[in-house]
Amino acid sequence: MENFDVSDMAAAQDYAPKHFLWEVTDGVALLTLNRPERKNPITFQSYGEMRDLFRALVYRDDIKAVVITGAEGNFSSGGDVHDIIGPLTKMDMKQLLRFTRMTGDLVKAIRNCPQPVIAAIDGICAGAGAAISMAADMRLGTADSKTAFLFTRVGLAGCDMGACTILPRIIGVGRASELLFTGRAMGGEEAERWGWLNRLVAKDTLLADALKLARQLADGPNFGHSMTKTAINHQWSMSLEMAIEAEAQAQAICMQTQDFTRAYNAFVAKEKPKFEGN
Template sequence: MSLKDFAARHVRLTVEGKTASILLDRPERKNPLTFESYAELVAIFRAAVQDDTVGAFVVSGSGGNFCSGGDVHEIIGPLLDRDTKGLMQFTAMTGELVKAMRACPQPILSAVDGIAAGAGAIIAMASDLRIATPRAKVAFLFNRVGLAGCDMGACAMLPRIIGQGRASELLYTGRSMSAQEGLEWGFFSRTVEPEALMQAAEDLARGITEGPGFANAMTKRMLAMEWAMSIEQAIEAEAVAQALCMTTADFRRAYEAFAAKRRPVFEGN
């Protein structure tokens, strides 16, 4: 399915050129997730695997906030009435979102303004790139509601981004990580003023989509796979990955453009 044909009802999905944008749009509640929006996000990222016309995603929230996590009234409250089997079904479903984001071959960029809490923090964490405004606050606040910090892959992914000690502090205390901390710790790649956030995110996404699509997907795949590899295994795996990239038309286009002293125009194949 082309993402242009995806009929999203619970998030706003738009495709401009090669960039797909997802807007979490419940500003009156700081853009919380519902059972339906969880499922829709999973479906979008799963569908992206089959859409090679899209080269990158931008995820953002409306109204000066990114995402406040699971909706207290529509998700948290109803969970209290579920048995263990029902709760396992829910936590498996939330984990599917991160799995879908990581399996999606396109790089995902989160543009974080204001609050990114709980599942909102996880969406930012599971993205490939993150840009923030100075007022961004990221909180893995699970322990503040009586839960463990090991939610949706946080104990696996967050230490790899900001380090074990810093991740431990955030997951044990549930406190907010400021935009400045996020920048210094490598969680955010840059900060920009709120009015410049979407333009910066779209420009970065556009720059990615102008690159070689197959090779970008391979980079994302290897970044994930090599977490569980030794250096020797990684070198061997990258040799295979790079050789595959050398079979693409984009590799030939790059060579021909270099020889002709012009900028290559990649087509993703």
């Protein structure tokens, strides 16, 4: 497939992907995995296209926040059995490593894009689908959601797409170990208790609630949000001393933005600040 070239379009809403749906409304993007007849599985092509898209978002000022969801009651059933798992059994080591690195590159692209990313999870969220939602900054889900890191169920290790690094940081080592060793499904109410879901929402308001949260973030200090996400990513491997110094530098940079001055002036005038991301 051809790589997504950000320079080819004047505005992000002009992007027309081949393997998922993409809508942009006033800086809030909605990415919908759209193969509902098979519970929205991931294919070789959709992996690559999503990777290229999230890499390109680093350079897009017209996207302020992103929501990822699945069509018609399911988030994603993970790697397609016929389109991915079958072909993998016939690949040599070089081809397999190329594939596993590509799937990891999607997670890295979601983590490294400066925009806050929200996963809206209903129904099945399994395998690669669980890893994609794991890469998001926040997750909203329904009581009917079932999240499962299924890799051991197909004879693989639980360490896939960053799961052994990211998942324990979300729900803790013991709980992550249980899910990664057993491959069992985590229900929606359990997922909220464990901290996987930021919030449990009604099935019929899931997308609206996710978009409302995205809108709230998009209307905030976008440069400040990008610095926050960068700090969360980088500080995983820092000592406390290094983290505090990095945050001091980040905050000093943010204090030079016009949004900081806008917020001060609005406070003095007893008005709500209108951030512009600069």
